[in-house]
Amino acid sequence: MSFMHVPEFQLDGSVIEGVDKFGMEREFLSVGIDIGTTTTQVVFSRIKVENTAACFLIPEMKITGKKILYKSEIHFTPLLARDKIHLPELKAIIEFEYDKAGIQKDEIVTGAIIITGETARKNNAEEVLRILSDFAGDFVVATAGPDLESILAGYGAGAGEASNHFTARVVNFDIGGGTTNGAIFWEGEVIDSFALDIGGRLIQIDQQGVISYISDKIIPLINDLQLELAVGAKAKLEDVKALTDAFAKIFVQISSSEDLEEEAVKLFIGHSHKGLKAEKIMFSGGVAEFIYSDYEIGSMKDVTLFGDIGPLLGYSIRNAFEKDQHRLVEAREKIRATVIGAGSHSIKISGSTILFDEDLLPLKNIPIIKLAENENIGHMFNGIGEKIKRYGDTPVALAFKGPKSPSYGQIKEMAKAIAANAEGSHPVIVIVENDFAKALGQTVMNMLNTGTRVICIDQIKVDNGDYIDIGKSIANVVPTVVKTLIFKQ
């Protein structure tokens, strides 16, 4: 079988060579570390930021090239027990890969460690992330959360670019060991993301064909399908295949926005999908290696290649989409999609006319207070003092979209409300979507005039409940990472 491809732009090819426009061109190293249910991987990329505006315009710094310098081996994620990550061994793996790549920690400018799938639900996941993010480099952020994971995997697989290339809604399913992360892209942006308890390792089977593990998450579905699958029993191909076929059907239904059965809906993690139809379909993750291949399965022996149901799940999906083959696009990265996404797509560059205080950076884990848009600017800021106080000693960032081209009167009104709510020793951090951060930041600073530090950046979109990390500046812009933490307090 052959599949459509997304043409190679710059992602895996060479970083575009260009003239150095007024010295406004920088390259930096980024790391991505993915600690998944089954595997742990490390990727190093070189990211290029340069001025893309013509010389009589205000500079517009953009990421113009990404080159993957090093892909690690695929390690099994070390576990102490089913619910505990083996931190010392994990550290050893990461250290080994840094050494092998010949990269020093202080060369890393940015990047992300993402803890994914079932691993994020382990008891010591939060501790592991915290310790590793310091260990991996200065501005390497720790993230987790099924939605973010979906987005990063989708970008890593190339679904963002595919949506532009095919002018189509493209869904990417990243099927890992424990979970499947779905994201739908349109015009290079994510329009929906979700996660499901579907994975290649939810059932584990030994070489003799005896089931050694079944995840609790899929027991209701197994019962519903009346399959004879139990720990300690020998697995029959027809039973396992009935389950993987049921999973495959769910992917068919989601990508065609058909109604899902009750037991399938229960597999969503946290929230359901929006039900958008996608014209093109992509698969990444370890299981995808068996979708875009001609690996045949005739007996249980063919299934248990890795001691799980991954190959069979891939086989079921391939067959389920046989009639729809024209909609399938081959992912650029499969098992490495998430780690590549984490290494090079987690970072967003701010607008070029912003205000920041280099001494304050990097800032990590700043909670966002998102203001509701209101034509009456005064109303927008009603009651924010209360909200800020709730965070006590933690500095917070105020975020809103703001008018497209505000008048100076509007800028002053916003600045006045922000200055009035500046809390003592905290820096004032403001994040807006439209291009007026420098004007706003400067005006706030002039109003405060007391040595209170101000950071005001634009062209970054955040939501309530998000956290933002702001890195040290690169050619007058700042890299940011927006994340949603799922760890429950």
Place this chain on the structure above:
Amino acid sequence: MSEMIKDISQIDYYERVTIDNPRDTESCIRLKKTTNARICLGRAGDRCKTETLLKFRADHAVAMDAVWSEVDESIVDQLGFFKVQTLAEDKEQYIKRPDLGRIFSQGTLDGIKGNCIESPDVQIIATDGLSACAINANLADIYPILMDGLTAKGYAIGTPIFVKYGRVATMDQISEAIQAKVTILLVGERPGLATDESMSSYMAYESSTLKPESQRTVISNIHRKGVPPVEAGAQLVNLVEVLIREKKSGVELKI
């Protein structure tokens, strides 16, 4: 009747697809957003549609009008600008004789010397250039933020000057007359078919008639759909700092 006739100047043509029964409207809109070119228009036989032709003519008319438009002097009066005029006697002469739009009479220069602050750190000038509409649309937002920003930095700011029938080079003569360190000239850009509100800001360190054009640092495309005027103002405050620190401008300055 007015309900039946669309005001084509009020429609957002960056999103309006006029192809009959397009197979994929969303993709057309996506294409349109990437360019100022007039695409996804559809056709009537082998010609463009009436709407397309009218829109083109309307945009062209806006550009033609902009060239002949006058700055609303109540705006410059309110902001406290000192008003002068180049040697161009009227709009027609200004258009026909570019040379006259670059120079002042001795009397005008004496007037500037007598009425404006001498040796300021920053001198701000506004002039109509080829689109007075640009000044009318942007000056009231860019000027106050520029003033507040420069004042907060502690710079001595000159008396703002409005030049009627002026071109970019007028900044050199004014700078020489009052010995300004940095001169900023806000000027209406030659209008195209996209907007008549686009303004440029030219800046120079010790702007002089003896220096080449390359002495100037420029920010162009200042208008509400380009660089917002307030944001350009904030950026100019930063650039003033750079120019004063580096004691140079234009191509000599690597930002």
